Amino acid sequence: AYILMAKLESLPGGDRSQALDSLNRAIEALKDKPVDLSVAYIMRAQLREGKDEQIEDLRNAVKADSTNIDAWQALIAMQLHLERYQEALSDAKDLLAKDESNQMALVAAVEALVRLQKRKDAIELLDARIEKNPSVAMYYRIRAATYRAESYAEGVTDEERDAANKKAMEDLNKAIELDPRDAEALVMRGMLYYQEKEVEKANRDITDSLLIRPDSVSGVLMRSMVAAQEGRFADAIADMEMLVRADPNQLEWIRQLASYYQLDKRPRLAIQLLDQLLEAAPDNAAALRSRGDAKLSVNMHQDAIDDYEAAIKLMEANRDKADPEEFKEEYSGLLNNLSWVMSTSPKDELRDGKRALELALKACEATDYKAPHILSTLAAAYAETGDFENARKWASKAVELGKEQEHDQTEQLEKELESYEEDKPWREKQEIEENEKPLVVPSDSIDT
Structure with missing residues (x-):
């Protein structure tokens, strides 16, 4: 009772x-x-x-x-x-x-x-299961996930990462061979193909997985990433809008959607969305950086600077809690963007060559002087201080590295170098023309 x-x-x-x-x-x-x-x-x-x-x-x-x-x-x-x-x-x-x-x-x-x-212990546990019963697809999928975790481990070398991903791919192939309707294995293999830039194969696996499980969150998320990689931003936006509507508390999804708006030349939509995100999470440094980027693209330079400064303070305050590699990548990007606007803004009152140079040097140190776009920023900062000799030196290095790495902005880097060869600092006023095409109405089918 x-x-x-x-x-x-x-x-x-x-x-x-x-x-x-x-x-x-x-x-x-x-x-x-x-x-x-x-x-x-x-x-x-x-x-x-x-x-x-x-x-x-x-x-x-x-x-x-x-x-x-x-x-x-x-x-x-x-x-x-x-x-x-x-x-x-x-x-x-x-x-x-x-x-x-x-x-x-x-x-x-x-x-x-x-x-x-204890990833090796996890793999040994799964090895024993597979040895005892080699026909269970799930065991291979779980072991593949463990190898993937191994590939992301802190301090892993490039060779170790490649070896772990190779083993993960072998296990996923076996899992799908044993169970062609294993939607999770298909999504995981699609992620690996995507990472290896085999977009066509990634697209095929993601499509197959969603035919099996149309409401798969990981499947829809990967489909949006593949679409963005192929430049189909409207499709990427439709999928991400569907995910955000299904779970509006996933802040990373909201930021990803904002980045797709930005890539699709809809910066004002991105700003509007990031305003809402930052109302809910004012200490989200990544969102502040994204909003700063969007504001910079519509010539809101002071607002962009404010967002970058706030994001840098937050990142520095939380440095001890962050993953070192992720921190370095995000932090160097922030320093670079703030230095760039302080070096190149056409608004005289916003430029600060001395501060821009300090920021650019920090960003270059964080990336071992191997990122062409950050070397470009260093050159712009030197030019703003009137040191055109160093501006030409680092702009030349940026062009050289850009060609070696097949950087998509190498032509832009060459134009900057030409300016410094004429002893002219670089000025950039971004004013993206807003994409007015109507967006695809997202599906309501997903259930998280």
Whole structure:
């Protein structure tokens, strides 16, 4: 009766405190009925507010009935959610000892090992599974995901990254061979093809995956990225708008949509969207940078400078929390963009050659003087200070590297060099003509 009362009070319009009271009474009354007691603990865990209390109830549910797979899986999922990876790993291993075929426990164990930086242990766990049963496609897919995690690990060399990605591709090929309808494996292989710039193959895999699972978030996300890579920005925007509408709390998706607006020459739409994002998350440095870029493209130079300055302060304040490689890439880009506008703005009151040079030198150091567009900014800063000898030196180097790297703005770099050869500083007034073509109406089919 207590369980029934708790179920009724847990329904919309019910009294949560009454439901908890009923479950407390049920737990007292069911001490000698372990199966029912385990169920009662799970129900109470769902109603309790404290995370530790929820864990305690789920742990008690497992103790009461160690055969209750739902209790085990809920406990492991909660541990992962709370980033208690060692506990999650221990519980997942215990469940696998009882139920070797439990897919959730296997996936959780692998995720926990990866999070604990024990990727080799994760691979060994999957190696053993594959050796025992080589016809299970899922094992290859999960191992491929682990190899992919290995390729992104901090400090990994280019050779190690390539080797990990090669193994991931081999596993994905095998997974798809065993199960051609494995939509997740198709998306993962599509991502690898995309990364390797084999866009046609990526497009094929993503299309196939969405025929199998039309509501796949990762599939739609990858389809938008492939479309953008092919210059089909309207299609990329349609997919990303669909994702954002399905989950408007995914700030990274909103920023990605804004970048697609910018690429499609719709900077004012990008600014409008980023204004909304920054209202919700004013400390989002990446969004500030994106809005600064968009404002710069419509000649709002002072506003762009303000956004860049704010983003730099936020990044410097949070440097210790950031991934070193990601920080270096984002930070150098910010320094570069702020230096560029301070060097090249046609508005006299905004230019500051000394500060621009300091910023450009920092950006060059962060990129080991190997980024043509950042060397171009250094040249512009020197030109603004009147040092045309150094401006020509670094502009020449930018052109040289641009040709070596087949940079898409090499022609622009050559024009800048010509200006410095005439002892003229570079001035740039961006005023993108807004794309007025109507956008494709996105689908409503996705369900996150």
